[in-house]
Amino acid sequence: MELLKSFKPGPLDHYRRLASFDWKKLKVFLETEDIIRYKHEIVQFLKANPICYPSYKEQSLDETRHIALMRMKCLQTSEIIKYVNMVDNPLKLWACYETLFQWDFGTTVKYSLDSGMFPNVVRNLGTDVHYDIVQQIEDRKIVGCFALTEIGHGSNVSSMQTKATFDKERNGFVLHSPSFEAAKCWSGVLGQCATHAVVYAQLYTADGKHHGLQQFVVQVRDADTHLAPPGVVVADMGAKVGLNAIDNGLVIFNNYFVPKSALLNRNGDINENGEYVSRFKDKSKQKGAALSALSSGRISITNMAAVASGQAVMIAVRYAAVRKQFGPEGSNEEVPILEYQTHQHRLLPYLAGAVIFKAFSRYLVTDNFQNSIDTLLGNPRADANERGMEMHAISSACKPVAGWWAKEAIQECREACAGHGYLKAARFGELRNDNDANCTYEGENHVLIQQTSNWLLKYAPVVLQNGGQQQRVTTPYESLNFLTNFKEIMGMKCNVESIAQMSAPEQILHMYQWLVCYLLKISHEKHERNLQCGKDAFWAKNDNQVYYNRTLAVAYIQHFILYRFLTFINECEEPSLRVVLTKIFSLYALFNLERHSSFLYQGGYFHGEKHNQLLQDSILLLCKELKDDAVAVVDAIAPDDFILNSILGNSDGQVYEHLKNSIFQGEGNLTRPKWWHDIIHNKHNTSKL
Template sequence: MESHEPKTSNSTAEEDGCSNWDRAVVARRVERLFLHLNPPPEFSDGVELARCAGRAKSDVNTEQLSKYMRGKYRDVQQKVYDYFNSRPELQTPLEISKDEHRELCMRQLMGLVREAGIRPFRYVVEEPAKYFAILEAVGSVDMSLGIKMGVQYSLWGGSVLNLGTKKHRDKYFEGIDNVEYPGCFAMTELHHGSNVQGLQTVATFDPIKDEFIIDTPNDGAIKWWIGNAAVHGKFATVFAKLMLPTHDTKGVADMGVHAFIVPIRDMKTHKPLPGVEIHDCGHKVGLNGVDNGALRFRSVRIPRDDLLNRFGDVSRDGKYTSSLPSINKRFAATLGELVGGRVGLAYSSVGVLKIAVIIAVRYSLLRQQFGPPKAPEISILDYQSQQHKLMPMLASTYAFHFATLDLIDKYSEMKKTHDEQLVGDVHALSAVLKSYVTSYTAKSLSICREACGGHGYAAVNRFGSLRNDHDIFQTFEGDNTVLLQQVAGYLLKQYKEKFQGGTLTVTWNYLRESMNSYLSQPNPVTARWEGEDHLRDPKFQLDAFRYRTSRLLQSVAVRLRKHSKTLGSFGAWNRCLNHLLTLAESHIESVILAKFIDAVRSCPDPSSRAALKLLCDLYALDRIWNDIGTYRNVDYVAPNKAKAIHKLTEYLCFQVKNISRELVDAFDLPDYVTRAPIGMQAAEEAYAQYTQFAGF
C-alpha cells in the first residue's frame, strides 16, 4: 500500500523520531482536510478488484464444489468409508471400555489393511498426499484408529524409512506394511518432551560384541506416552544419546541423539524381552483406543545394524562417520525427516473441524425456537448470535482446508526433491499450521457443543468424544506454544536477512515489500475508504494482514534488542514471549488468507467460486475486526472504516448462513461417517433417529 508520507529508514526514524512525527502529523491533518473537501473514489486506479457476490442468495452447485474440495483422492476416502459401513461389527460403539476399545482399534487397522486392501504405508514416501487422505478418512471413522494408524505408519514406519537406509527398508518394510511388525515411536520421556536434545536414554556402543546397549539411567528417562507400547507393539524406534568409548579421561564421547530399532516383545509369545520393562499409562481423557505405555530399558543389547544410520553411522571398530559436520546439524536433519507427523495432524484436525461444523450447522438449521408474535418459530441459525458463532467457523474450515492441502503439496515436493530451502519452509509451515489449526479446532468443538444446546451434550451427538479425542492434538508432535516460538524465531531470522540483503524463502517473501510499507506512515486516505468493493478486495485484505505481521515483527525485534542488553537473550525472549506468540499467529493467518485467495481464483466452477469468495471475505474481515484495536491504534483503519468492517462482517455472516446447508454438504461426509442424529443430512429424519436412540 503506497503512503503519502516520505519514506524513512529505520535508523533515521529512531534518530529523528520527534521531528519526523511532527511533520507526519501536520501532513496527515492537511490530507484529512483534503479528504473532506475531495472524497476519494471507492478504489484507486490500477488495482483490479475481484467482483463481489451479489446480494441475493448464491446458487451453489454442491457437487461441483465438493469435487473441487476433495480432489483426486475422493475415491480412496470413499473406499475407507464404504468398508467400515459394510462391517458394522468394526464400528466403534458409543459405550466401550478402554481394553475393548484397544482391541477393536487393532482389529479395525488389520481389517483395513488385510481385508479392504488399503495399504497406507506404500504411500508414506511415494505419494504422501494419498496417505494423508486415507489418514483423514480413517480418523473420521474413529480418531483412535487414525492415531494408531499414524503411529504404525507415520512414526514407527516413517522413522525406519526416513532415518534408516536400504538395509532397514529391506528388512522391515513388508512387516510394517501388513502390521506383522506393529511398532512404537519412543521419543518422549517422563522428564523431557519438547526438548528432544535433552533426552537422557543412552545407547552405548560395545566394540567387543559389536552391539549397542540401551539403558534408562534414571526414572526421568522412562519413555512415556508411547503409542502402541502398552499392548500391541513388538518393536520401538528408540531415541537415545549415542555414546562411543574413547581413550581419554572421559571414557565416552556423546555424539548426540540418534534413533535405534529395539525389539520390545517376543514375536511368538508376545512377552516383553529381557531387560525391557513395559507398563500401561492407563485411562486417558480421550483416544482410549490407543494403547499408550511406558518403557524402561535395562542393558538391552541390539545389533550395530539396528542404528538408523542415514545421518550418522558407527563402524565395526567404533569409529563414527557422518555427512553432517556437527551434533546440531545431525539433530536438525533427523527432526526434519519426522515433520510428516505434524503435517498429518494439521490435516486431520481440519477433518475433525468439518465433522463438528456439519453437525452444528445442520442442527442449527433444523432447530426452531421463538419468533415474532403469532408467527411460526424460526430456525436458531436465523439468530445473529448463532450466525456469529458458526459462520466465521465455517469460513475458517474452508480456509484451513486449502492451507493444509497446500502444505501437503509442499511436503510431497520436499520428499521428491530434498531441496534444502523447501525443507526449512515445510518445517516452519507445518509447525505453525499444526499449532494454529489444532488450537482453533479445540476451541471450536466447545463452541459447537454450546451452539447445539442440551442436545449437543448427548454423547450420541459426538461433541464430547470429538473434543476429548482431539484435545491432545494441541500437545503431541510438538506443544503448540513451543511450535509458535519456533516460528517466531524463523520470522526474526528472516527479518535479519531481509536487512542484510539475503534471499527470503517462499513462505516469507511477502515480508520484504510489507516491511518497507510498515516503515512509512499509514495512508490517511485509504484508511477511510469504507465501500464494500474496497473491503472485499483481496488486495486490501492481504495488505492488512501482512501489515499487522510486519508491524509486530518490527516492534518485537526492537524490544528484544532493548531487553537483551539487561536480561540476556533468554531473559529478553521470555519478557517478549506473548508478543512473539501473537507474531507467529499473525503470520500464519496471512499465509492462510493468501492460500484461500489463490483457491478462489483457481476454482473452475463459477457458482463454487462465488461461494468461496463469500467465505474468503468473511474469513478475512472477521479476523481484521477481531483485532481492530491493533489497526485503530496506528490509524491504519479510521473509525468510520472500522464500523463499516463490522457491519459488513455481520452481513457476510447472514449471506453465508443462506447457503450454509450447501456448504456443509459439500464436505461430502455421509451420515454414517458423521454419526450424529442431530447432524443428519435429511432433516426430517434427525429427530426420529435421535428419539429412536433413546428407545422411542
C-alpha cells in the same frame, strides 16, 4: 457426477433451495471427481466390515483397545487403503487420511503410527542392514511405535537422558534409562501392542564421547510370548481424556543390549574402530535430521484438527437449520435458529474455517508427500534445504493454530446445539476430547510456535536495515515474499471507506501483510531492548513471547493460509463458486483480524472509530449473506452419514426422529436398573454399601 446423489426431501430442503450455487460442483472443485470416487471406495470398505461400524455403547478401556486393534488389522487388509503407504497420487494420501480421521480418530492414529510413521522412519533413516526388519514390517510380523518423549523432557530434546553406549567388544549398544524421568513415555501403540520401537537416545562411544540424539530400532516385546525381555520394562499409561483407542505406553531400559544394527545409520554410524562418523559436520543439522519425521507429524495433526472442527460445524449448521425457536410477535411460525444473528456469528466463521482448513490441509499433505517421494526416488528439489526450513516454520505454526481453532469451534458448536449437543450420540464430546491431544503432542503448542517466530525474526535485520536499498526476500513457499516491500507496507495507512472495500480479498491480504511487518518490527525491537537491559539471549527471547513473538507467528501463518486459499480460489472457473468461496475467505479472515485490532490501532494502521466499525459490520454482513448458503456448503464438505455419525447432523435433517431412536433403542434406556431396589429401600440398605 453419478456418485453425488440428490438428497431425499426433508427438513433441510428450505435452505437447500436458497443456495446460490450447486453443492455438487463445489464438492468436485474441493476434491476432484477421482478423489470423490476414491473416498467412496473407502467408505464402502468400512461399511462392509462390521468391526468398523460405530457404536454408542459404553465400552471398557480393554474393549476399546481391542476393537481399535481389530479395526487397525482390518485397514491393513485393504488394497484401497494401502495407497497411504504407496508412491502414488499424493492427493489420495490426503483423501484417505481425511476420510479415516472423520470415521475414527483413535484407530486412524494407531494405524498411521504402525503402518506409516514407524516404517517410514526405518526406511528413510536406515540402510541395507535394516532390510530384514523392513521386510518384517511389510509382512506384518511386527508392530511398531515411535519413542521420543521422556517423562522429564518433551520439547527439550537435547536434554533427554536415555543413553545408548557403544560396547566395542560385543559390537552393539547398551540402552539405559538412568532414572524414571528418562522413561520413554506417551508412545502410541507401545502400551499393549508394539513389539518394536524407534527409540531416540543420546549416543556415547566407548571412550565416553557424546554424539547427540540418534535413533535406534529396538525390540521391546518377544514375538512369541508378547512379554518384555529382561532389561526392558513396558507399561501402559492408562485411560486418557480421549483417543483411548491408542494404547500409549512407556518403556524403561536397564542396561539392555542391542546389536550394532539397531542404529538407524543413514546419517551417522560407528566405524570399525568404534568411532562415530556422521555425514553432518554441523551438529544442529544432525539434530534436525534426527527430528525430521516430526514435520510430517505436525502436518498430519493439522489435518486432524481441520477434520475435527469441520465435523463439529457440519453437525451444528444442519441442526441450526432444523431447530426452530421463537418468532416475531403475533406469528404462529417459529424461526430456525440459523436465522438469528447471534447464531450466525457463533457458527458461520467456523464454517468458513472448515472450508479453508480443508483446502490448506490438502495443500500441505500433498506437497509434503510429493517432497518425500522426490527424495525417496533420489530426485530432491534443488532448494530442498530451504524448503525444509520453511516448511518447519509453517508446520510449527499451523499445527497450534489449527488445534486452537478446532478447540474453539467444537466447544462453540456444542453449546450452539444446547442440551441435545451434550448427548454422546451428537458426537461433540468425542470430537472435543480427541482433538484435545492436538494441542499437546508433536510439540506443546506454545513451545512449538516459538520455532516459527525464531525463524521469522532472522529476517528482521534484513528488512529493518537503515539506509541502502531494500533487500529482496524470496522463500520457496512464498510465505514471506511480501517482506521485499517491507518499508512500503509499513508506510501504509488503512484507507477503507466501505464494507465492500473492507471485505475485498486483496485488501485483506494487505492488512495481514502490514500486521506481520509491524509485529516483526516491534518483536525485534523489544528483543534488542531486552539485550540492552542486560538480559542474556535466553531470557531476552523468553520475555518477548506474549503479545510479540507468539502473535507474530500466529499472524504469519494466518496470512499464509489466506494466501494459499486465495490462490486456490483463482483456480476456480465457476462464477457462483468463486462468489461463495470469496465470502468464505473474507469471513474467516476478518473474524481473525478483529482479534488483532488492538495492534492495527497501536501501529497507526487503523485510525478513528470507523475502521473497527467497518470491520465488525463486514463480519456480520458476511454471516448474513452466507446464512442461506450454509447448508449447501456443509453438503459439499460433509462425508457420508455413516462417517459423520451424529444424530444431529444427518443429511436427511430428521433430527427428532434420530433423537427418538437413540433414546428408545439405547441399551438399558427403557429398563429399570439392576440396583432399582436401592432406590426404593435405600434407608434399609445403606449399611450394605
